[in-house]
Amino acid sequence: MAHKNLSIRILEHDSVEQLNAGERALVDISRSMTEKAYAPYSNFYVGAAVLLENGEIVTGSNQENGAYPSGLCAERVAVFAASARFPGVPMKMIAISAKSACLSIDGPVSPCGACRQVMLEYEVLQSDPIKLLLSKESGKILVIEKVQDLLPLAFTGKDLKRNDHH
Numbered sequence: 133m134a135h136k137n138l139s140i141r142i143l144e145h146d147s148v149e150q151l152n153a154g155e156r157a158l159v160d161i162s163r164s165m166t167e168k169a170y171a172p173y174s175n176f177y178v179g180a181a182v183l184l185e186n187g188e189i190v191t192g193s194n195q196e197n198g199a200y201p202s203g204l205c206a207e208r209v210a211v212f213a214a215s216a217r218f219p220g221v222p223m224k225m226i227a228i229s230a231k232s233a234c235l236s237i238d239g240p241v242s243p244c245g246a247c248r249q250v251m252l253e254y255e256v257l258q259s260d261p262i263k264l265l266l267s268k269e270s271g272k273i274l275v276i277e278k279v280q281d282l283l284p285l286a287f288t289g290k291d292l293k294r295n296d297h298h
């Protein structure tokens with residue numbers, strides 16, 4: 133029997149001022165993207181901005197639907213758009229922010245399980261980490277070094293590899 137401990141490193145900044153210029157710009161864009169959310173049912177407005185290795189920034193916001201499960205989170209809107217527009221171009225960083233007029237948001241928004249899984253797919257594919265910057269409209273920023281940190285023991289496409297007999 134073996135005990136295995138997993139640990140993750142999270143950097144917590146008090147405000148955007150403590151980030152470097154590139155990180156700060158991306159957080160600012162994700163914050164401004166909350167204004168573009170279509171979230172009439174939850175009133176929870178999320179913005180995401182993906183910085184690609186080629187310097188492009190692809191953005192997204194959550195898009196809800198009257199048939200609730202048909203909507204999509206900001207992260208997946210942004211990441212799918214990035215991969216659709218720039219297939220195979222590695223993703224360096226993703227900033228995510230949330231805002232609400234009527235809900236009290238405690239701290240930086242944390243991506244849902246499905247979005248973690250989707251972001252991990254591209255991280256595994258490119259084999260370089262995608263840094264995550266989590267925030268809300270103001271205040272603290274959490275920096276996570278790689279998506280894998282938020283999804284330990286993940287199922288990935290590698291688990292679907294065929295063996296030699298097929």
Ligand code: THU
Nearest residue numbers: 174176178194205206242243244
């Ligand atoms: N949402 C996101 O867009 N990203 C997150 O990280 C958390 C949740 C959206 C989905 C839904 O439109 C609303 O926020 C409430 O769950």
